Amino acid sequence: MRIEFDEPKCVAAGQCAMVAPGVFDQRDDDGVAIVLDATPGPERFDEVREAAAVCPAAAIRLVEA
Amino acid sequence: MTEIEYPTTRESSCPFAPAATVREMTRDNPVGKVRIWDGSTPWFITRHADQRALLNDPRLSIDEKRAGYPHMTRARAASAPHHPQLITNTDPPEHTRLRRTVNAPFMVKRVEAQRPRIQEVLDDLIDDMLDGPRPADLVQAIGLPVPTLVITEILGAPYQDHELFQHTSHVLISHESTPEEAAKAGQAIGAYLSELLDRKTAEPGDDVVSEMAARVVAGEMTRPEAITMANAILIAGHETSASMISLGTLALLRNPDQLALLRDNSDDPKFVANAVEELLRYLTIVHSGIRRIADADIELHGTVIRAGDGVIFDLAAANWDDAEFPEADRLDLRRPARRHHAFGYGVHQCLGQSLARVELQVAYGTLYRRIPTLALAVPFEEVPFAMEGVAYGLKSLPVTW
Protein backbone atom coordinates (compact mmCIF):
# COMPACT_ATOMS: atom_id res chain seq x y z
CA MET A 1 0.00 0.00 0.00
CA ARG A 2 1.24 3.49 -0.89
CA ILE A 3 -0.23 6.72 0.51
CA GLU A 4 -0.66 9.66 -1.85
CA PHE A 5 -1.35 12.85 0.01
CA ASP A 6 -2.82 15.85 -1.82
CA GLU A 7 -1.55 18.58 0.47
CA PRO A 8 -3.28 21.61 -1.11
CA LYS A 9 -6.65 19.99 -0.36
CA CYS A 10 -5.93 19.29 3.32
CA VAL A 11 -8.07 21.36 5.71
CA ALA A 12 -6.02 20.20 8.68
CA ALA A 13 -8.89 18.61 10.55
CA GLY A 14 -6.49 16.02 11.92
CA GLN A 15 -8.82 13.08 11.50
CA CYS A 16 -5.97 11.11 9.96
CA ALA A 17 -3.64 11.80 12.89
CA MET A 18 -6.34 10.72 15.30
CA VAL A 19 -7.18 7.46 13.54
CA ALA A 20 -3.67 6.46 12.42
CA PRO A 21 -1.26 8.30 14.70
CA GLY A 22 1.85 6.40 13.66
CA VAL A 23 1.29 7.14 9.99
CA PHE A 24 0.03 10.73 10.03
CA ASP A 25 0.92 13.75 12.12
CA GLN A 26 0.05 17.45 11.93
CA ARG A 27 2.48 20.28 11.19
CA ASP A 28 2.90 22.46 14.28
CA ASP A 29 2.21 25.87 12.79
CA ASP A 30 -1.01 25.20 10.88
CA GLY A 31 -2.04 21.59 11.45
CA VAL A 32 -1.61 20.48 7.85
CA ALA A 33 -1.09 16.72 7.73
CA ILE A 34 2.34 15.15 7.44
CA VAL A 35 2.74 11.61 6.18
CA LEU A 36 5.20 9.90 8.51
CA ASP A 37 5.20 6.61 6.66
CA ALA A 38 4.01 6.57 3.03
CA THR A 39 4.33 2.80 2.71
CA PRO A 40 2.95 1.45 6.00
CA GLY A 41 3.13 -2.22 6.91
CA PRO A 42 0.08 -4.52 6.68
CA GLU A 43 -0.57 -4.24 10.43
CA ARG A 44 -1.55 -0.62 9.78
CA PHE A 45 -3.72 -1.14 6.68
CA ASP A 46 -6.99 -1.01 8.61
CA GLU A 47 -6.31 2.25 10.37
CA VAL A 48 -4.89 3.83 7.23
CA ARG A 49 -7.99 2.85 5.24
CA GLU A 50 -10.10 4.30 8.03
CA ALA A 51 -8.04 7.53 7.93
CA ALA A 52 -8.59 7.85 4.18
CA ALA A 53 -12.30 7.21 4.65
CA VAL A 54 -12.81 9.82 7.38
CA CYS A 55 -10.64 12.54 5.79
CA PRO A 56 -13.29 15.17 5.11
CA ALA A 57 -11.33 16.74 2.25
CA ALA A 58 -10.60 13.50 0.38
CA ALA A 59 -6.92 14.46 0.53
CA ILE A 60 -5.66 10.92 1.20
CA ARG A 61 -5.53 8.46 -1.70
CA LEU A 62 -4.39 4.88 -1.24
CA VAL A 63 -2.73 2.93 -3.98
CA GLU A 64 -3.24 -0.65 -2.92
CA ALA A 65 -0.89 -3.25 -4.38
CA MET B 1 -45.74 17.60 -5.81
CA THR B 2 -46.00 19.72 -2.68
CA GLU B 3 -42.76 20.10 -0.82
CA ILE B 4 -42.49 19.68 2.94
CA GLU B 5 -41.75 22.80 4.95
CA TYR B 6 -38.18 22.80 6.23
CA PRO B 7 -36.89 22.66 8.92
CA THR B 8 -39.56 20.14 9.84
CA THR B 9 -40.96 19.61 13.31
CA ARG B 10 -40.17 16.29 14.94
CA GLU B 11 -42.84 14.00 16.29
CA SER B 12 -43.14 14.27 20.05
CA SER B 13 -43.26 10.45 20.31
CA CYS B 14 -39.50 10.33 19.74
CA PRO B 15 -37.83 13.71 20.02
CA PHE B 16 -34.45 12.20 19.09
CA ALA B 17 -35.58 10.93 15.69
CA PRO B 18 -35.58 13.02 12.53
CA ALA B 19 -39.11 13.71 11.28
CA ALA B 20 -40.78 10.74 9.59
CA THR B 21 -41.30 12.77 6.39
CA VAL B 22 -37.54 13.33 6.17
CA ARG B 23 -36.78 9.64 6.68
CA GLU B 24 -39.29 8.77 3.95
CA MET B 25 -37.43 11.04 1.56
CA THR B 26 -34.16 9.28 2.40
CA ARG B 27 -35.77 6.03 1.34
CA ASP B 28 -37.91 7.04 -1.63
CA ASN B 29 -36.86 10.44 -2.92
CA PRO B 30 -33.11 11.01 -2.60
CA VAL B 31 -33.08 14.11 -4.81
CA GLY B 32 -36.15 15.86 -3.46
CA LYS B 33 -36.98 19.44 -2.66
CA VAL B 34 -38.18 21.27 0.44
CA ARG B 35 -39.79 24.66 0.95
CA ILE B 36 -37.95 27.12 3.23
CA TRP B 37 -38.90 30.35 5.01
CA ASP B 38 -38.69 32.58 1.89
CA GLY B 39 -40.88 30.26 -0.19
CA SER B 40 -37.98 29.00 -2.29
CA THR B 41 -37.54 25.25 -2.88
CA PRO B 42 -33.91 24.13 -2.64
CA TRP B 43 -32.83 20.56 -3.34
CA PHE B 44 -32.77 18.29 -0.31
CA ILE B 45 -30.09 15.62 -0.01
CA THR B 46 -30.50 13.07 2.76
CA ARG B 47 -28.57 9.90 1.90
CA HIS B 48 -25.21 9.32 3.55
CA ALA B 49 -23.48 8.26 0.31
CA ASP B 50 -24.86 11.24 -1.65
CA GLN B 51 -23.76 13.69 1.05
CA ARG B 52 -20.24 12.27 1.05
CA ALA B 53 -20.01 12.67 -2.71
CA LEU B 54 -21.53 16.14 -2.94
CA LEU B 55 -20.09 17.81 0.17
CA ASN B 56 -16.66 17.28 -1.36
CA ASP B 57 -17.69 18.32 -4.85
CA PRO B 58 -16.09 21.61 -6.00
CA ARG B 59 -19.21 22.31 -8.07
CA LEU B 60 -21.02 23.18 -4.84
CA SER B 61 -20.24 26.50 -3.17
CA ILE B 62 -20.82 27.97 0.30
CA ASP B 63 -20.74 31.56 -1.01
CA GLU B 64 -23.71 32.97 0.90
CA LYS B 65 -23.56 36.25 -1.00
CA ARG B 66 -24.86 34.65 -4.21
CA ALA B 67 -28.47 35.09 -5.28
CA GLY B 68 -30.33 31.85 -4.70
CA TYR B 69 -28.30 30.74 -1.66
CA PRO B 70 -30.75 28.94 0.65
CA HIS B 71 -30.28 30.94 3.84
CA MET B 72 -31.22 29.51 7.21
CA THR B 73 -33.31 32.51 8.30
CA ARG B 74 -34.42 35.94 7.14
CA ALA B 75 -31.92 37.50 9.57
CA ARG B 76 -29.05 35.50 8.05
CA ALA B 77 -30.10 36.47 4.53
CA ALA B 78 -30.10 40.13 5.58
CA SER B 79 -26.69 40.03 7.24
CA ALA B 80 -24.88 37.84 4.66
CA PRO B 81 -23.82 40.70 2.31
CA HIS B 82 -22.09 42.42 5.24
CA HIS B 83 -19.99 39.49 6.45
CA PRO B 84 -16.24 39.66 5.83
CA GLN B 85 -14.57 36.72 4.08
CA LEU B 86 -14.65 33.90 6.63
CA ILE B 87 -14.09 30.17 6.66
CA THR B 88 -17.85 29.81 6.87
CA ASN B 89 -18.57 31.60 3.59
CA THR B 90 -15.62 30.91 1.28
CA ASP B 91 -14.66 28.03 -1.03
CA PRO B 92 -11.17 26.62 -1.64
CA PRO B 93 -8.55 27.88 -2.26
CA GLU B 94 -9.51 30.99 -0.21
CA HIS B 95 -11.17 28.78 2.41
CA THR B 96 -8.06 26.61 2.72
CA ARG B 97 -5.90 29.67 3.28
CA LEU B 98 -8.22 31.18 5.90
CA ARG B 99 -8.79 27.92 7.71
CA ARG B 100 -5.08 27.28 8.06
CA THR B 101 -4.71 30.66 9.78
CA VAL B 102 -7.10 29.69 12.58
CA ASN B 103 -6.53 25.98 12.76
CA ALA B 104 -3.45 25.55 14.94
CA PRO B 105 -5.16 25.70 18.37
CA PHE B 106 -7.64 23.03 17.28
CA MET B 107 -5.06 20.48 16.23
CA VAL B 108 -5.39 17.04 17.75
CA LYS B 109 -2.21 17.28 19.83
CA ARG B 110 -2.94 20.81 21.09
CA VAL B 111 -6.41 19.74 22.14
CA GLU B 112 -5.16 16.52 23.73
CA ALA B 113 -2.85 18.66 25.85
CA GLN B 114 -5.97 20.33 27.29
CA ARG B 115 -7.49 17.04 28.42
CA PRO B 116 -6.19 17.14 32.04
CA ARG B 117 -7.46 20.70 32.45
CA ILE B 118 -10.87 19.77 31.02
CA GLN B 119 -11.00 16.83 33.43
CA GLU B 120 -10.27 19.22 36.32
CA VAL B 121 -13.03 21.60 35.18
CA LEU B 122 -15.50 18.75 35.02
CA ASP B 123 -14.54 17.28 38.38
CA ASP B 124 -14.95 20.68 40.05
CA LEU B 125 -18.38 21.18 38.49
CA ILE B 126 -19.49 17.71 39.59
CA ASP B 127 -18.23 18.40 43.14
CA ASP B 128 -20.28 21.61 43.20
CA MET B 129 -23.38 19.88 41.90
CA LEU B 130 -23.09 17.05 44.42
CA ASP B 131 -22.67 19.58 47.24
CA GLY B 132 -25.77 21.49 46.14
CA PRO B 133 -29.50 20.78 46.43
CA ARG B 134 -31.36 17.97 44.71
CA PRO B 135 -32.83 17.96 42.12
CA ALA B 136 -30.33 19.96 40.07
CA ASP B 137 -30.50 21.26 36.51
CA LEU B 138 -27.75 19.48 34.60
CA VAL B 139 -27.84 22.09 31.81
CA GLN B 140 -26.90 24.89 34.22
CA ALA B 141 -24.67 22.80 36.48
CA ILE B 142 -22.58 20.94 33.87
CA GLY B 143 -23.74 21.29 30.26
CA LEU B 144 -23.25 25.03 29.82
CA PRO B 145 -20.30 25.69 32.18
CA VAL B 146 -18.02 23.02 30.63
CA PRO B 147 -17.82 24.59 27.17
CA THR B 148 -17.81 28.13 28.65
CA LEU B 149 -14.79 27.43 30.81
CA VAL B 150 -13.02 25.49 28.09
CA ILE B 151 -13.57 28.13 25.40
CA THR B 152 -12.68 30.96 27.78
CA GLU B 153 -9.30 29.33 28.33
CA ILE B 154 -8.76 28.45 24.68
CA LEU B 155 -9.50 32.01 23.60
CA GLY B 156 -7.20 33.28 26.33
CA ALA B 157 -9.64 35.37 28.36
CA PRO B 158 -8.14 35.96 31.82
CA TYR B 159 -9.71 34.03 34.65
CA GLN B 160 -10.97 37.11 36.50
CA ASP B 161 -13.17 37.99 33.49
CA HIS B 162 -14.65 34.58 33.31
CA GLU B 163 -17.81 35.33 35.30
CA LEU B 164 -18.71 38.17 32.98
CA PHE B 165 -17.79 36.07 30.01
CA GLN B 166 -19.88 33.19 31.22
CA HIS B 167 -22.90 35.34 32.00
CA THR B 168 -22.84 37.23 28.71
CA SER B 169 -22.38 34.17 26.57
CA HIS B 170 -25.17 32.36 28.38
CA VAL B 171 -27.56 35.19 27.61
CA LEU B 172 -26.36 35.10 24.02
CA ILE B 173 -27.04 31.45 23.41
CA SER B 174 -29.84 30.72 25.86
CA HIS B 175 -33.18 29.92 24.28
CA GLU B 176 -34.80 31.84 27.11
CA SER B 177 -33.31 35.26 26.19
CA THR B 178 -35.28 37.86 24.26
CA PRO B 179 -33.81 39.11 20.93
CA GLU B 180 -33.04 42.46 22.63
CA GLU B 181 -31.16 40.77 25.46
CA ALA B 182 -29.26 38.64 22.96
CA ALA B 183 -28.35 41.67 20.80
CA LYS B 184 -27.06 43.52 23.85
CA ALA B 185 -25.00 40.53 24.94
CA GLY B 186 -23.65 40.21 21.39
CA GLN B 187 -22.42 43.80 21.45
CA ALA B 188 -20.86 43.32 24.87
CA ILE B 189 -18.98 40.23 23.69
CA GLY B 190 -17.84 42.04 20.54
CA ALA B 191 -16.47 44.93 22.59
CA TYR B 192 -14.87 42.53 25.02
CA LEU B 193 -13.15 40.52 22.28
CA SER B 194 -11.92 43.68 20.59
CA GLU B 195 -10.29 44.80 23.82
CA LEU B 196 -8.91 41.31 24.41
CA LEU B 197 -7.31 41.42 20.95
CA ASP B 198 -5.53 44.66 21.89
CA ARG B 199 -4.29 43.21 25.15
CA LYS B 200 -3.05 40.04 23.42
CA THR B 201 -1.27 42.11 20.78
CA ALA B 202 0.68 43.83 23.55
CA GLU B 203 1.16 40.77 25.75
CA PRO B 204 0.73 37.54 23.82
CA GLY B 205 0.06 34.22 25.54
CA ASP B 206 -0.48 30.66 24.38
CA ASP B 207 -4.05 31.01 23.15
CA VAL B 208 -6.26 31.55 20.12
CA VAL B 209 -6.67 35.32 20.41
CA SER B 210 -2.89 35.81 20.77
CA GLU B 211 -2.35 33.69 17.70
CA MET B 212 -4.83 35.77 15.73
CA ALA B 213 -3.35 39.00 17.10
CA ALA B 214 0.04 37.94 15.72
CA ARG B 215 -1.56 37.24 12.34
CA VAL B 216 -3.20 40.68 12.34
CA VAL B 217 0.18 42.29 13.05
CA ALA B 218 1.74 40.22 10.26
CA GLY B 219 -0.97 41.40 7.85
CA GLU B 220 -2.36 37.89 7.30
CA MET B 221 -5.72 38.73 8.79
CA THR B 222 -7.68 41.94 9.30
CA ARG B 223 -8.86 43.09 12.71
CA PRO B 224 -12.56 42.65 11.95
CA GLU B 225 -11.82 39.15 10.63
CA ALA B 226 -10.05 38.26 13.88
CA ILE B 227 -12.89 39.55 16.04
CA THR B 228 -15.56 37.89 13.91
CA MET B 229 -13.61 34.63 14.01
CA ALA B 230 -13.16 34.75 17.80
CA ASN B 231 -16.88 35.38 18.11
CA ALA B 232 -17.70 32.53 15.73
CA ILE B 233 -15.53 30.15 17.76
CA LEU B 234 -17.25 31.26 20.94
CA ILE B 235 -20.75 30.73 19.55
CA ALA B 236 -20.08 27.60 17.46
CA GLY B 237 -18.28 25.87 20.27
CA HIS B 238 -20.67 26.68 23.02
CA GLU B 239 -24.23 25.69 22.44
CA THR B 240 -23.18 22.62 20.46
CA SER B 241 -21.04 21.05 23.18
CA ALA B 242 -23.52 22.09 25.87
CA SER B 243 -26.37 20.43 23.99
CA MET B 244 -24.39 17.26 23.46
CA ILE B 245 -23.59 16.92 27.17
CA SER B 246 -27.21 17.40 28.29
CA LEU B 247 -28.95 15.59 25.44
CA GLY B 248 -26.45 12.74 25.55
CA THR B 249 -27.22 12.28 29.24
CA LEU B 250 -30.95 12.26 28.53
CA ALA B 251 -30.56 9.75 25.68
CA LEU B 252 -28.54 7.49 27.97
CA LEU B 253 -31.08 7.77 30.79
CA ARG B 254 -33.69 6.64 28.24
CA ASN B 255 -31.48 3.68 27.27
CA PRO B 256 -30.43 2.29 30.67
CA ASP B 257 -28.65 -0.75 29.21
CA GLN B 258 -26.43 1.54 27.16
CA LEU B 259 -25.86 3.82 30.16
CA ALA B 260 -24.79 0.80 32.23
CA LEU B 261 -22.47 -0.33 29.45
CA LEU B 262 -20.84 3.09 29.29
CA ARG B 263 -20.54 3.34 33.07
CA ASP B 264 -18.87 -0.06 33.24
CA ASN B 265 -16.44 0.85 30.47
CA SER B 266 -15.65 4.39 31.64
CA ASP B 267 -11.98 3.55 32.09
CA ASP B 268 -11.60 2.24 28.52
CA PRO B 269 -10.73 5.28 26.38
CA LYS B 270 -11.48 3.40 23.15
CA PHE B 271 -14.95 2.45 24.32
CA VAL B 272 -15.70 5.97 25.52
CA ALA B 273 -14.38 7.47 22.26
CA ASN B 274 -16.69 5.27 20.21
CA ALA B 275 -19.61 6.00 22.52
CA VAL B 276 -19.06 9.70 21.79
CA GLU B 277 -19.17 9.03 18.03
CA GLU B 278 -22.38 7.02 18.39
CA LEU B 279 -24.05 9.72 20.49
CA LEU B 280 -22.95 12.34 17.96
CA ARG B 281 -24.54 10.20 15.22
CA TYR B 282 -27.72 9.35 17.10
CA LEU B 283 -28.38 12.92 18.24
CA THR B 284 -27.02 14.91 15.24
CA ILE B 285 -27.78 18.16 17.02
CA VAL B 286 -27.14 20.38 13.95
CA HIS B 287 -30.58 19.62 12.62
CA SER B 288 -31.57 22.48 10.37
CA GLY B 289 -29.51 21.47 7.35
CA ILE B 290 -26.18 22.75 6.09
CA ARG B 291 -26.52 24.84 2.98
CA ARG B 292 -24.77 25.26 -0.35
CA ILE B 293 -25.40 26.60 -3.87
CA ALA B 294 -24.59 24.81 -7.16
CA ASP B 295 -21.86 26.39 -9.28
CA ALA B 296 -22.50 24.15 -12.28
CA ASP B 297 -25.05 21.56 -13.37
CA ILE B 298 -24.73 18.38 -11.30
CA GLU B 299 -26.42 15.10 -12.15
CA LEU B 300 -27.53 12.86 -9.30
CA HIS B 301 -29.62 9.68 -9.65
CA GLY B 302 -30.85 10.88 -13.05
CA THR B 303 -31.91 14.33 -11.85
CA VAL B 304 -30.05 17.52 -12.78
CA ILE B 305 -29.33 20.10 -10.11
CA ARG B 306 -28.89 23.33 -12.14
CA ALA B 307 -26.17 25.92 -11.65
CA GLY B 308 -27.55 28.55 -9.26
CA ASP B 309 -29.87 26.13 -7.43
CA GLY B 310 -29.75 25.98 -3.63
CA VAL B 311 -28.98 22.65 -1.97
CA ILE B 312 -29.66 21.63 1.66
CA PHE B 313 -28.02 18.62 3.32
CA ASP B 314 -29.88 17.19 6.28
CA LEU B 315 -27.14 15.67 8.45
CA ALA B 316 -29.52 13.87 10.79
CA ALA B 317 -31.12 12.05 7.84
CA ALA B 318 -27.72 10.80 6.65
CA ASN B 319 -26.88 9.68 10.17
CA TRP B 320 -30.17 7.77 10.33
CA ASP B 321 -29.75 6.30 6.83
CA ASP B 322 -30.20 2.56 7.34
CA ALA B 323 -28.04 1.88 4.28
CA GLU B 324 -25.03 3.21 6.21
CA PHE B 325 -26.09 2.56 9.80
CA PRO B 326 -28.28 -0.56 10.05
CA GLU B 327 -31.06 -0.14 12.62
CA ALA B 328 -30.12 3.50 12.76
CA ASP B 329 -32.87 4.25 15.25
CA ARG B 330 -31.08 2.17 17.89
CA LEU B 331 -28.55 3.82 20.16
CA ASP B 332 -25.77 1.23 20.11
CA LEU B 333 -22.55 2.40 21.73
CA ARG B 334 -20.61 -0.50 20.25
CA ARG B 335 -21.43 0.10 16.58
CA PRO B 336 -18.75 1.58 14.33
CA ALA B 337 -20.06 5.14 14.06
CA ARG B 338 -17.05 7.20 13.10
CA ARG B 339 -18.23 7.97 9.57
CA HIS B 340 -21.21 9.95 10.82
CA HIS B 341 -21.90 13.44 9.48
CA ALA B 342 -22.68 15.13 12.82
CA PHE B 343 -19.74 17.49 12.19
CA GLY B 344 -20.64 17.82 8.51
CA TYR B 345 -18.40 16.52 5.76
CA GLY B 346 -16.06 18.07 3.21
CA VAL B 347 -13.75 21.02 3.68
CA HIS B 348 -16.12 22.83 6.05
CA GLN B 349 -16.29 19.90 8.43
CA CYS B 350 -16.26 21.27 11.97
CA LEU B 351 -13.10 23.14 12.92
CA GLY B 352 -13.63 22.41 16.61
CA GLN B 353 -14.37 18.70 16.30
CA SER B 354 -11.26 17.47 18.10
CA LEU B 355 -11.96 19.81 21.00
CA ALA B 356 -15.61 18.77 21.09
CA ARG B 357 -14.54 15.12 21.13
CA VAL B 358 -12.25 15.61 24.11
CA GLU B 359 -14.90 17.59 26.01
CA LEU B 360 -17.49 14.88 25.39
CA GLN B 361 -15.12 12.00 26.12
CA VAL B 362 -14.27 13.58 29.46
CA ALA B 363 -17.91 14.42 30.21
CA TYR B 364 -19.42 11.03 29.31
CA GLY B 365 -16.45 9.19 30.79
CA THR B 366 -16.77 10.98 34.13
CA LEU B 367 -20.40 11.92 34.82
CA TYR B 368 -21.94 8.45 35.11
CA ARG B 369 -18.90 6.92 36.77
CA ARG B 370 -18.95 9.58 39.48
CA ILE B 371 -22.75 9.69 39.79
CA PRO B 372 -23.83 6.08 39.19
CA THR B 373 -27.32 6.72 40.55
CA LEU B 374 -28.01 9.67 38.24
CA ALA B 375 -31.73 9.74 37.35
CA LEU B 376 -34.33 12.02 35.82
CA ALA B 377 -36.17 14.12 38.41
CA VAL B 378 -39.23 14.63 36.17
CA PRO B 379 -41.04 12.32 33.71
CA PHE B 380 -39.29 12.16 30.32
CA GLU B 381 -42.30 13.83 28.65
CA GLU B 382 -41.78 16.92 30.80
CA VAL B 383 -38.15 17.56 29.86
CA PRO B 384 -38.25 20.83 27.89
CA PHE B 385 -36.56 20.52 24.48
CA ALA B 386 -35.24 23.55 22.61
CA MET B 387 -35.92 22.64 18.99
CA GLU B 388 -35.62 26.05 17.34
CA GLY B 389 -32.18 27.21 16.21
CA VAL B 390 -29.35 25.66 14.25
CA ALA B 391 -28.67 22.99 16.86
CA TYR B 392 -31.28 21.45 19.11
CA GLY B 393 -30.83 20.91 22.82
CA LEU B 394 -32.54 21.08 26.18
CA LYS B 395 -33.79 24.13 28.06
CA SER B 396 -33.19 22.29 31.32
CA LEU B 397 -32.55 18.75 32.52
CA PRO B 398 -33.78 18.17 36.09
CA VAL B 399 -31.77 15.33 37.59
CA THR B 400 -31.35 13.72 40.95
CA TRP B 401 -29.07 11.00 42.38
Ligand code: HEM
Ligand atom coordinates in the same frame (compact mmCIF):
# COMPACT_ATOMS: atom_id res chain seq x y z
C1 HEM C 1 -20.54 18.59 19.46
C2 HEM C 1 -20.20 19.77 19.12
C3 HEM C 1 -20.23 20.32 17.72
C4 HEM C 1 -21.00 19.98 16.62
C5 HEM C 1 -22.06 18.89 16.51
C6 HEM C 1 -20.58 20.85 15.53
C7 HEM C 1 -21.11 20.79 14.24
C8 HEM C 1 -20.62 21.49 13.14
C9 HEM C 1 -21.05 21.31 11.76
C10 HEM C 1 -22.16 20.36 11.30
C11 HEM C 1 -20.33 22.15 10.97
C12 HEM C 1 -20.37 22.23 9.44
C13 HEM C 1 -21.13 23.41 8.89
C14 HEM C 1 -21.17 23.40 7.36
O1 HEM C 1 -20.56 22.54 6.70
O2 HEM C 1 -21.85 24.28 6.79
C15 HEM C 1 -19.42 22.87 11.86
C16 HEM C 1 -18.53 23.84 11.46
C17 HEM C 1 -17.79 24.61 12.34
N1 HEM C 1 -17.65 24.42 13.72
FE1 HEM C 1 -18.56 22.99 14.83
N2 HEM C 1 -19.61 21.69 15.97
C18 HEM C 1 -19.34 21.39 17.30
C19 HEM C 1 -18.40 21.99 18.13
C20 HEM C 1 -17.58 23.02 17.74
C21 HEM C 1 -16.56 23.63 18.59
C22 HEM C 1 -16.22 23.16 20.00
C23 HEM C 1 -16.03 24.66 17.85
C24 HEM C 1 -14.95 25.65 18.22
C25 HEM C 1 -14.40 25.81 19.34
C26 HEM C 1 -16.68 24.67 16.55
C27 HEM C 1 -16.39 25.55 15.53
C28 HEM C 1 -16.81 25.41 14.21
C29 HEM C 1 -16.41 26.29 13.11
C30 HEM C 1 -15.51 27.51 13.23
C31 HEM C 1 -17.01 25.78 11.93
C32 HEM C 1 -16.88 26.31 10.49
C33 HEM C 1 -15.84 25.52 9.74
C34 HEM C 1 -15.73 25.88 8.25
O3 HEM C 1 -16.71 26.38 7.66
O4 HEM C 1 -14.65 25.65 7.67
N3 HEM C 1 -17.61 23.67 16.52
N4 HEM C 1 -19.62 22.45 13.18
Ligand code: SF4
Ligand atom coordinates in the same frame (compact mmCIF):
# COMPACT_ATOMS: atom_id res chain seq x y z
S1 SF4 D 1 -7.85 14.11 7.73
FE1 SF4 D 1 -7.53 14.92 5.68
S2 SF4 D 1 -7.92 17.09 5.84
FE2 SF4 D 1 -7.66 16.31 7.91
S3 SF4 D 1 -5.49 16.63 8.38
FE3 SF4 D 1 -5.68 14.58 7.60
S4 SF4 D 1 -5.34 14.83 5.41
FE4 SF4 D 1 -5.73 16.85 6.16
